[in-house]
Amino acid sequence: MSPNVAYNNSCAEHISIFSVCMYSFISTVGLVFNILALVFFFSQTKSRSQTIVYMTHLAIADILLILTLPMRIYYHLGSTLDQRICEVLGLVLKANMYGSIFLLTCICFDRCMAVSFPMSSRVQAGRKKVPWICLGIWMLTFGASLPIYLTKRNYVNNTECFDSLPVYATNPVVVFPTLIVGFGIPLVIMLICSWGLVRAVQRSSVAQTNLVDSGKIQRMIATSLLIFLLSFLPYHTILAVLSLYKEDISCPMRTAYRYSLMMACLNTVLDPVAYYFTTDTFKKNVDMGTVRRMFLLNSQSSDVNRSRMPNS
Template sequence: MCTNGSADCHSNITGLTDVFRVCMYSFIFVVGLVFNVLALVFFCCQTKSRSQTIVYMTNLAVADVLLTLTLPMRIYYHLGYPVHRQWLCEVLGLVLKANMYGSIFLLTCICFDRCMAVSFPMSSRVQAGRKKAPLVCLAIWMLTFGASLPIYLFQRKTRNIIPQDCFDSLPVFATKPLVVIPTLFVGFGIPLVIMLICSWGLARAVRQSSVAQTNLVDSRKIQRMIATSLFIFLLSFLPYHATLGLLSVYAENTPYPMQAAYRYSLVLACLNSVLDPIAYYFTTDTFRNKLNISAFWGMFPLNSQSSDVNNRSRMLSS
């Protein structure tokens, strides 16, 4: 309990918040980087069976890797070390936000692609559209960075932030309603509606399929996959965008609890880079079946001889 006034209370709360963010950002950086790099290695090796979903997942893993690479500087800052180059804070913030919204759009594309593949499997027009996945990914990269760059250039001209507030100051898109409303609508509202509709359509198509009535397809498993993807999306991004909406109401006079809520929700949004690879594993049969420990260790020269022996023993026993 604080006894020396509100300033000491504020300092204690800030200190606890910094410890929490250091721990969480460190966890996200280490686990997210390792998991996504492993996912990229796997996806890049799938040259023979590179489906449209694999294209989207590859770009999603790249976005998650870039996001995690911005976290060490945040960890450094929250440990109490000042960052004296404001442009570095702004560039890292730009990269983080652009890749966060890139992840949102790519997750939406994955959900939409699965829905189209299941609902219209025999449509040549749908199949031709699905083959444009690389162009869609290129458009997403151009949209996320192209839309974020003008906002940060505007922030540099209109705001004078001291180095001590590098990652603690609220960004311009969190305090200007003119920027917040399009961000909420385009960056979260439309993707959320698309994911809800596609998830409902995918679940409905699976239930009505004659194949789903047999033992060839586990419809419950597919429904769990849909629910898992939707849950991860809402858990990661709903609190952050709900906080953005509230911040736009307060504008410049933002109370400290709202600022703290924004920072916690940002941590939760960054946690998506850890949850995405877990979703790859549990919702993608190809990923789960082919990514195994023996294949991982077989990449190292020390295990090449043992793998050769195992392969020969399988040939002899067959």
């Protein structure tokens, strides 16, 4: 065994137990939550909105990611895996993680458009293309990930598997497009849409007349954004650091990468809490808000006349 391999193994030993516990928790809870979500989504045959379509694909992406974790648990328990199996599992995890990021961005953008422009025919026409958008996301994430793993490489040691850093974590040619397209642009879109959504809710007539709980909607928006940042910001920050120090990656940096990857995987548990289990509340608030705004506009003249009458 080479000194470098021994160094990598000693660096990974102290987090193996934590990795097993963490991935076991994510696999169990995440799988149950997302399967329950899929059962609910597929049962909504009569009232399947565009957001439900996005969330269905998001739950599928989360489940596919979760299905790669048992092999990670198996490896961290002391077993060995063929390097090609490790790379296939890494490909599936990476593609579905970025699929989740893109789908979360689309959900935020869709909500912003639906609330900010509820009567726009162009927005409604665009929302009908959601299935094609989801198909494009699947093709993009797997299509962009495949070339990285199809590159032929000479393996120094086939027993490192998940203890070695993936090629996309140390190659600047891969890292920078990943940081910009896979995280930077989605983050900017989510920040802008979240801000626009909060302003639209605050300015709505139903919020100003307390017909809906605007504070609850705003807290839900803030929670969703916070979960996104907590899940994916550490991982992409570590990727940026690794690309700068690719020739001298220390043990603490490798450990930080593994912890940040666990945080990214934990998003599969947090997604149902932030999105699926609040869908019904959000839908009622938004739909009722649109109806009530229309009702208030239609009855504006009668309200004005009524306000002119003397109080009894």
